[in-house]
Amino acid sequence: MNAPVSTPTSAPALTKNQSLVFDVLDRSDAPMSAYTILDRLRDHGFRAPLQVYRALDKLLEFGMVHRLESLNAFVACAHPESECCGKGHGHGHGTVAFAICESCGHVSEFHDHEVDHRLGAWAKAKNFKPAKTTIEIRGLCGACAA
Amino acid sequence: MNAPVSTPTSAPALTKNQSLVFDVLDRSDAPMSAYTILDRLRDHGFRAPLQVYRALDKLLEFGMVHRLESLNAFVACAHPESECCGKGHGHGHGTVAFAICESCGHVSEFHDHEVDHRLGAWAKAKNFKPAKTTIEIRGLCGACAA
DNA sequence: TGACACACGTTATAGCATAACGCAATTGAT
DNA sequence: ATCAATTGCGTTATGCTATAACGTGTGTCA
Numbered sequence: 001m002n003a004p005v006s007t008p009t010s011a012p013a014l015t016k017n018q019s020l021v022f023d024v025l026d027r028s029d030a031p032m033s034a035y036t037i038l039d040r041l042r043d044h045g046f047r048a049p050l051q052v053y054r055a056l057d058k059l060l061e062f063g064m065v066h067r068l069e070s071l072n073a074f075v076a077c078a079h080p081e082s083e084c085c086g087k088g089h090g091h092g093h094g095t096v097a098f099a100i101c102e103s104c105g106h107v108s109e110f111h112d113h114e115v116d117h118r119l120g121a122w123a124k125a126k127n128f129k130p131a132k133t134t135i136e137i138r139g140l141c142g143a144c145a146a
Numbered sequence: 147m148n149a150p151v152s153t154p155t156s157a158p159a160l161t162k163n164q165s166l167v168f169d170v171l172d173r174s175d176a177p178m179s180a181y182t183i184l185d186r187l188r189d190h191g192f193r194a195p196l197q198v199y200r201a202l203d204k205l206l207e208f209g210m211v212h213r214l215e216s217l218n219a220f221v222a223c224a225h226p227e228s229e230c231c232g233k234g235h236g237h238g239h240g241t242v243a244f245a246i247c248e249s250c251g252h253v254s255e256f257h258d259h260e261v262d263h264r265l266g267a268w269a270k271a272k273n274f275k276p277a278k279t280t281i282e283i284r285g286l287c288g289a290c291a292a
Numbered sequence: 293t294g295a296c297a298c299a300c301g302t303t304a305t306a307g308c309a310t311a312a313c314g315c316a317a318t319t320g321a322t
Numbered sequence: 323a324t325c326a327a328t329t330g331c332g333t334t335a336t337g338c339t340a341t342a343a344c345g346t347g348t349g350t351c352a
Binding site: 033 | 310
Binding site: 069070097099101102108110112114115118119122123126127128129130131132133134135136137138139140141142145 | 215216243245247248254256258260261264265268269272273274275276277278279280281282283284285286287288291
């Protein structure tokens with residue numbers, strides 16, 4: 001009784017644990033660490049970090065969640081669904097950049113073709129084969145800087 | 147007997163611990179974790195992580211070392227000394243990007259004005275005040291991809 | 293000479309992530 | 323139908339990364 005349950009919507013069907021983890025992230029205004037997610041889900045039967053990490057691995061694979069490397073934390077993908085650069089299943093995109101407010105914790109996700117292109121050009125020139133690109137800007141958001 | 151010792155060269159004078167940590171990093175072909183650095187320096191009297199982290203904090207502040215967020219590891223700055231975008235003391239620069247080979251561990255450090263500019267433009271438009279920007283490309287270097 | 297800043301050393305603890313085991317359920321080929 | 327392969331799950335234990343909190347020594351400078 002552990003298999004994914006298909007849903008009326010798009011995207012890959014999520015298992016129960018995956019849904020729980022995604023929902024927690026999706027409802028959060030700020031990035032969450034795996035252990036914070038774990039604590040939020042104790043009431044739903046979560047007891048060990050691996051339950052969270054395994055769900056996160058899948059959600060990352062599906063592109064539904066991003067990992068913020070500079071925070072060791074995770075956010076739900078903020079893409080307005082079926083954006084540009086799609087790979088077909090509604091959650092694909094090129095490299096995404098994040099602006100992280102160090103005061104309020106809010107994260108803005110955005111994409112810039114030109115940045116992508118410049119980094120791609122560098123890679124091509126150096127014969128480097130990119131697998132995953134991380135772009136994170138930490139600072140103060142408009143509201144907090146004021 | 148703990149104060150920085152001035153050297154014949156440029157830049158801020160380093161303390162003994164800072165020099166030791168920097169030398170280890172500078173001699174390494176690949177990024178090193180704080181704990182790996184610690185192990186390398188046991189023979190020089192290092193016994194606790196804090197000794198490493200404190201030295202790293204200063205070296206980061208001086209711009210002589212970079213932290214790779216996606217690796218939780220550190221590298222000596224590869225800038226050919228007194229590069230562009232200098233802030234005056236020979237180790238200043240704009241945002242730097244890293245290409246990290248997941249096979250051999252080699253890290254290439256580079257800078258792209260246009261990328262800087264695009265990210266800066268986004269920030270300006272959103273009224274976001276950047277403090278620190280991280281750009282890391284993980285993949286395979288030319289040698290390993292072949 | 294006394295307040296201050298800073299580097300240092302030590303112990304303890306917090307926070308993030310995975311290894312290794314075994315069980316249960318689904319899939320799909322035979 | 324059945325067996326092998328795959329995938330998800332739960333648990334325990336462990337490892338790696340980072341910092342808190344304490345106290346010491348030293349150099350600076352009013």
